[in-house]
Amino acid sequence: MKNKKLNIKFRIPEELHKRMLLDLKRPHPFAYERVGFLFAKTVKLSPNVNLVIAIDYLPVGDNDYINDKEVGAKINSNAIRAAMQGVFEKDCGCFHVHLHNHSGRPSPSFTDAKSLPGIVKSLNNIAPKHTNGFLILSRDAFYSSIKTDSISVIGYPFLLQYPIKKTIKDLMFDRQSFLGTNSQSLFENIKVGIIGYGGGGSHIGQQLAHLGVKNLTIFDYDKMEDTNLNRLIGGVYTDIKKAILKVNIAKRVIKRIFPKSNLTLIAKKWQQAPEELQICDIILGGVDSYTERQQLEAECRRFLIPLIDIGMDVYDSGGYSMSGQVILSMPGSACMSCYGFLTEDKLAKEAAKYGNVGGRPQVVWPNGVLASTAVGVFVDLVTGWSGNSDGVYLSYDGNSGKITDHIRKQFTSEKCDHFRIENTGKPNYTKI
Known part of the structure; x- marks a missing residue:
């Protein structure tokens, strides 16, 4: 052979x-x-x-x-x-x-x-x-x-070069041609990972399919449950009884929108298939805890992979308030620790328990807002259509519906001392 x-x-x-x-x-x-x-x-x-x-x-x-x-x-x-x-x-x-x-x-x-x-x-x-x-x-x-x-x-934006291939014009993407003459080719070639196909990840997968992003790797080891039905895009009632894997729901939704898509479905934690993550060009993450974010960011930094993180929370402080964030962790620039989003205190307390209003409160519309914003960051990162080249740390106020630059961004240096370029690649283990 x-x-x-x-x-x-x-x-x-x-x-x-x-x-x-x-x-x-x-x-x-x-x-x-x-x-x-x-x-x-x-x-x-x-x-x-x-x-x-x-x-x-x-x-x-x-x-x-x-x-x-x-x-x-x-x-x-x-x-x-x-x-x-x-x-x-x-x-x-x-x-x-x-x-x-x-x-x-x-x-x-x-x-x-x-x-x-x-x-x-x-x-x-x-x-x-x-x-x-x-x-x-x-x-x-x-x-x-x-x-x-x-x-x-x-960097922001990427400079991407793939082997020259003939791209067949598809009317499906005619109305997004303002993104650049080679945007369709970029979307056909770039390999994108989605970590977690829940409330946020399912919005992301659906939108990337509509954009024509062809090569997707999706990580999620969970099956569809009744508590997912209020927010998981593409999930239906009969999936609960059948205990359908979320990655298979992703396949059903994405293939119906974009049959040409090339899907790699990983029905386990990304740590159990790290090579599948490392080959991705960009990761969009919707993980549940600070500890998981820290591990995912470290892995992405080691292999020079930009990570776009989303998350939301609900608090009860005499009245419910909803907040969320979209953060671009770009190798060579500010990380989530630089921005003060990840801290030793938060990690020690494992504060990402989704507030104090019960077990992990989630609803569909803020996940959609944050996911759409993350997809917008992804598109700009790949095509550079907007002309922006700044870091991304966006704060979402679910009560007012506003998304703004987080105040910490203006006080954060874009130079990162937590992850050094020379430390890229697989970690080395030394006997002591």
Whole structure:
């Protein structure tokens, strides 16, 4: 039996991408272009899927260029040794990078095709267990010497690149063309995870199907119960007696809306199938507790996956009040702890017991409001249609129906010290 094709997903933090572009655009006294080295970890998610995560960038010093008029840039052995030293110290792979300063997908020049494979061979000799290659940047795209399933710059908005495929125009999506000429292609290729298919997650799944998001992975181990019927979109009375799994309700709803959808249904906790989460490009979470949020956020940060979290609560303080939140936890930017939403005190008390008005009060309309808002954040993150590039911490007042920026947002630095880029990838365990 033939081996299946190896799918490689390449993720680059926005901060590193910006740092590379700024460095490579700088003029040099005599070289026509600059080059550098991008260090990257490789994580094997399954026998057929590798994740390559960029963790650091090394510019080539001015004095390490050789004055050769026949090529755009030529570097000396000091630059190569510095890159090799970085590979040893970081225990990772390495990519030679340079810039073709135009928009659109770049392609290698004759000189690139002739000279760069030799550098890659040297890198493979010293780091054979890691992924090495060369990467050509343009202002908004890439050429990679390794065949990738996707290359993504993780920021707000995303910069996403997939193999070129012909997208057939579908009238179903004609009225959302303002999202961008390539929005349909992005929705067809991006892989989205939904953690929890309850009151919020069922709204999210339904709306993503209407948008034409094709590849969905849904995690929920629960079966339909009578207490779910007041809010789970697509759930019906007969599902209770049959004890239908919520993921199967998701399949029924989504396939009826968008038959072309490609669904991965995980009828267990995400911790029991972490590789299925790690392969996702974006996660939308509707988990029930602070502890679950902390675990989910940490996992997403380790694998450079943006997490859009939603949640609601009801309190009795002399009269019922309803509140909720939508938070974007973007790798490299403020996390839920930075925003003060997750605190040691909350985690210690496990305060997410949905108020003090009984067991987990939930109703359909606030879940719909929060889910719709989260889907809007997702669409903007993928397409960049609004032109916004700010962090997201939205507060919902269910009594007034208002959604506003949370007051903590204006006092929060977008730089996160809780999750460092160099700590991405699967955790290492050390005997003590």
